[in-house]
Amino acid sequence: MNELVEHGNPQNWYLVLSTILFSIGVMGVLFRRNGLIILMCVELMLNSVNLLLVSFSAYSGNTEGQVFVFFIMVVAAAEVAVGLALLVSIYRNLASTDINILSKLKW
Amino acid sequence: MDNFINLTQLITPASLIPLFPLLGFFITALFGKQLKHFSGWFASAMILLSFGLALHLFLNLPANQSLNFNLFNWIKWGNINLAFGFLIDPLSLVMLLVVTGIGFLIHLYSIGYMHHDEGFSRFFSYLNLFIFFMLLLVMGNSYLIMFIGWEGVGLCSYLLIGFWFKNDSYNDAAKKAFIMNRVGDLGFLIGMFFMLFYLGGLDFETVNANAINYPAGSSLLVAITLLLFVGAMGKSAQIPLYTWLPDAMAGPTPVSALIHAATMVTAGIYMIARSNLIFALAPFTMEVVMWVGVITSIFAAIIGIKQTDIKKVLAYSTVSQLGLMFAALGIGAFESGMFHVVTHAFFKALLFLGAGSVIHAMGGEQDMRYMGGLGKYIRITWLTFLIGTLAISGIFPFAGFFSKDEILAASFGANKTVWILLSISSMMTVFYMFRLFFLTFSKSFRGTEEQKHHLHESPWTMTLPLIVLAIFSVGAGFLGMPAVMSSTHYFSQYLAPVFEGSKSLITEHHHADHGTELMLIGIALSAAAISIGLAWSFYVSKNQIPEDEPQGLSKWVANKFYIDELYNTIIVKPIMVISDILFVLVDKLVVDLIVMAAAWIVGFTGRTLRLVQTGNTGFYIFAMVIGMMVLMFIQLVY
């Protein structure tokens, strides 16, 4: 970690930050059991990627990365919409958003 | 081979000899129902035709010449050609005449004997088939053709012993005969492989031509001859493969006469006589042959003393006589062995047929304890049987005297121990044969009234063969008179070309001088006389009848030294147990289990592994992250 930073490329700070954000998101998905919170964690992961892309884009002077971020935002919105819809229908049927109860399908 | 015009003319009749019995077999087998009792006559006629042709060959084949021809290539591969061909020479001619001649008489006899049997046609078809194979055996010009006949007669023996297939003990006897023969056949087969591999062929000519390139006593020839002898042991019922022959008496009596006395069982002697050259080149084997013969001869004679079944006595007597012949071969007296084959064929066939006639008269009874005094009722049988008994006992001037004397004389020259043992065996032979004779024909009848009422002489088809055989049992011996009596030994002279090769290899020691010879004759005759006297005193004077349950040593003898039981315990039972063990423990449990276990392990892994799929999303994601980390690890660190 130090090595990355000491080389003097400030881009690496962004890299570290988005990696941390991404990891937090992964941890959240791993350890939280509430469907909504997991959804939010996924959003966090996506946004960490956005941050990373923007920073890369800015430092390399290439705008492609920023365009990509727009795509990600659009897709994330769609994804959240679908995810929430599914969650709603689960909540209707099971009156819970705990993903642990989703274990009818196994073995 | 010399190819005289007249020799080639003989090919056709020679080829036809085995074809007639084969034709007879097919006709009687296929049309038995339609032919009814005519099938017996037809079958006999076929054999008579063969006999005629054999006689034709005998008369027209020039002396010192043989007829060797191939009919077609049977198996031909690589540079090996196993042709199907015949060899007609003095040796095979002698056997041809014996087989067809006695065969015909026994066919004739069977017409009467089997008259009431429901399997009449079947019987004759088997008999004809037997003659066919026997002819192949003696006519073949190679070991392979001989082997065809060899196995074929084994088959017919099987079929005929088990002729009355409803009785399971008969079937057992038949099976036993076939299987024991097969044991010998394996030896024969492997012996043939040796010959084919090292001696370049299987026909007698090639084998002999190549064998003389090997030094006498070379291990190859010893191996070959020993293996061939194993075959002979099986077929000719020598120790240790003899137990099938007494059991083989389960078959109809003509079968016992033809197959198990006169012809088939002598095939072993014929085979060794045929291979005299290679046997002569293997002195060790000759020793083995001799000792096996001697021991068998004595051993069987001992057992014969205590038997009560008329046919069993004759059977053991056959084993004993065959042992005698092997002893002769082992000494190197091939002609004497063959001579005894011929004379034995006559008188043993006679004895069996006589016994058959007795059994016929007794309505199927075979136990001598329930006979006695039959001489009064069945005169022809009685007389012919007496001739046979005298012949086998070696009483001058009956046939057995000459041949047996020749063997004893030869053994005296070769090995005194052997001579003593063989003499003892002969004495015992005389004893049990007269025991048989007295128990059966002398004194008073011991059977039931019903049987007594039924006693009658057999029809002419049965007595005629008896008479003819009796004539030969008297006369055949004069073909080979000892040097004391005649300057020409017709039989040896006739066969001389066959044994030419081996003569020089065998040390000439059996031509004792006239004085010794006379002495030997005297000893033999007086021993015989003593035995007859003993038998007379036991079974006529004292009127002893063998007890039902003998005690002590005689119990062992009467039970044939428990050899059958021994074989049963050390061979048959273990194989059965092993069979069960292999099936249940090895096949089902081990071999199959490995296969099934492999399948089960796969299935078990599947059943266990599916539990990993818990249905819990958290776990799934966790596993994915772990997998991801492993990938990272491989990429960045590993």
Add this chain to the structure above:
Amino acid sequence: MLSLTLLFIPLAASLLLLFSRGGLSRNLALVLTLVQLGFTAYAYTVFNAEGAVPFDFLRNWSAKPFINVHFSMDGMSLLMVILTNLLLPLIVLSGYNREIERPHIFYSLMLFMQFALNGVFIAFDGFIYYIFWELALIPIYFISFNWGGQNRTQVTLKFFIYTLAGSLLMLFAFLFLYNGTPTHSLDWAVLISNKACACNQTWLFWLFFIAFAIKIPIVPFHTWQPDTYKTAPTQGTMLLSGIMLKMGTYSLIRWLIPVVPEGVKEWQYIAIGLSVAGIVYASIIAIMQSDLKRLLAYSSIAHVGLISAGIFAMNLTGMQGSLIQMFAHGINVVGLFFCADIIFNRTQNPNVEGLGGIRLVAPKFATWFMVIILGSVALPLTNGFVGEFMLLFGVYEYNTWLSVFAGLTIILGAVYMLRMYQKVVLGEPIMENMVFPDLYWNEKVVLISIGILIFFFGIFPNTIIELTEPFLKTITK
């Protein structure tokens, strides 16, 4: 094109049969198999006159992976084709007075099997050969499974998976070879001229060997066989034992030995040892078997053990003997299973111990049964003898003691066969009220044909040798 016709007739027949019903199916099947037999006879005359050339058919099927459709015929192929097409009418006829459900499918599968078997024997490209090899498995599986006896589900599944596992190993071997040849071809001629390197031959040998050993079967890969033979309907068992296991032994000579010579030489001793051990092992087990079909199955293992031993002796004698014996065993074992079927069909009793006395009521049957047994125990002048003689001699050329051990088969064979015959046919009837009509016409025709074949090839084995020797000479050099 002649080879294609050989394939086309049974295939078309198989499809045609699907549209027939009831009694028509079996008649049609018989006629069509006879047509195929007739054509085979014609092929034989053509082969005798012009050799293999008219049978050669070579087309490219696919460029990548490179696959040729290559059919051809040499003496050995022709021999096996003759065996197949000779036995099929007999097998069809043998089912004539049996109640068979849905006969049109049954016979259709049977003819499809014939198609596949013909294909196996005339395919000269590894890939095509493999396809036919697998194709042959499917109809026989369904025949055994749908028309089989008790436990058919487990037994036939075991059979299918076991043999298929072997085939997949063979597939791997072919893939290996495909990779090993510079031209990426599996053509037989290419494979035998392009020796795989010695290091790979061990692999190749074992892959091929296990595949064939399962099919043949060589002990200890045989455990699928007795149960399958017992369970399958008799016509299926006939196909399995008469022809299908010859696929394995045929393939040893066609593929394994010429293609992987070094590997075979290296492991020859194990292969031949297993084969010979299998002979004695199976023979001894057969002695005490109480189930008739299972007994015959073990006897079959013993016989094919000798065949494979002869093949692995790798000399002309052994191989020639094996071909003769394949032909002979095909005929004999079909006869034996047919006899077993006749008995079971009339008495419903599969147990050797419970039978007996059949000879009293059915002498003709007893006679023909005996004839077939004689062929099977290798009595001289029957077809079994020539094969066994040459096989044992072939093994002898390899090793004397081994041949003595293998030779025990002639003793043990007699023991179990005669014991079985005695218990089943001779003696007094044990079963009460046994109704045992003597042979019906179709049974007579089948058994007499088999009897004639037994003696014909026993007396004129040269007809087979002349056909196959040129080929065998090329691979034993």
Add this chain to the structure above:
Amino acid sequence: MNTIIYTSVLGFFCMIAEIFNFRKLIVPVLVLGLAVIFGLNLNDWNSNQAFFNNMVKVDNFSVAFGGLAIFVTLLVFILSTDFYAEDQNHLSDYMSILTFVLVGALMMFSYANLTMLFLGIETLSIALYVMAGSKRFDVRSNEAGFKYFLMGSFASCFLLFGIALIYGSTGTFDIAKITEYTIQNQQNISPLFYTGMVMVVFAMLFKVSAAPFHFWAPDVYEGSPALVTAYMSTLVKIAAFGAFYKLMSATFFYTSWKAEIILNAAAILTLAVGNLMALAQTNFKRLLAYSGISHAGYLMLIIISAKNQPAGALFYYSLAYSLSTLAAFAIAIPIFKAAGSEEISAFNGLAKKKPLAAAAMSMAMLGLAGIPPFAGFLGKYYIFTEALQSGFFYTTLTAIFASMIGVYYYFKVILAMYGKPANEVEMGNSFNYNLVLWLCIALSLFFGLYPAPILNIF
């Protein structure tokens, strides 16, 4: 390019059709439209055009796989008329979403830029999340949808992170330029690039349901409506492998990264897991899910030998696999409906009631098991030759053993049909199902016997 646009138009039509009450027209128009698009697609053969600044590239690969995808969709749509017969209200939604799945798949075949790959995957996935959960009142369907959604979006995040890292190290999303970059800087490639690659590969392995990222597949296949399962196990699998292959053949093997080890390990594990876990299954859809995983294992052999350019093998195998699977579903769906159960026992005794259907099902199973003469066998053979030529001896051997195990579970279905006593299930005849069924079987046989046109397509 036209293909993608026209297909999207079809999708929009479906959505609008509901408004104009054209419900009856939806399926006919879709089928006809797809048939036309199929033709248009073929028209692009050998055209090799690039669109939108090299975002999309139409080459023979994309045309061929696009054609296959359209064909599979066509067959699924033919099945859909009967499948949705009782659920006409949502027909337009379902059909349009299914069409958008196809759009996503088409993008995945023709991308030339990681952006398009991402968009393609997401278009396909999001549509599928919806379809998996489309039986709203069925808890199992909900569960399937949500599980798929959770894991899918989680994997997408990794894909994105990986793409971002690749972008960071190479400065571009363009595949060709990335390839160029790796060739030029062979010695000093940034570790970021490798990390990114591993993440992308992870995401792709997830999409193709390779072990150990396969967990979603059985649950989702089992829970989804049968038609969606059919669609998932054919089209989606093809799309994922098409994209994966394209990625691997284009970029990955020019660098010294350890793809070979990773992918080999994944292939072996997938083969083992897929086949072993399938053994004990009793639910037919779940069985086919595991079968799908095991086929993913075979297809992984193509991915690992991607440097030999075995696109032909991939295409042939995908075709063979899709045909057999669709045939199986074409029989299974009506039986499931009639029996109200999706267990294998629903097939019990089918041979007695419907011998033809049973025969067809057997052929489908034999095709899946890879037994000649069906196309599945030659496909396998082709794959194995490719893998062996690339030197993956043990992986191929594993695949051989896997095939042995595979036979067993496919035969379970056959055994149920032929060996078990018949159940009470009464099923009618449907022209559409039979059409698809026999078309698939016939094609499977046809391509098995006459493979040359397909095998040598590239």
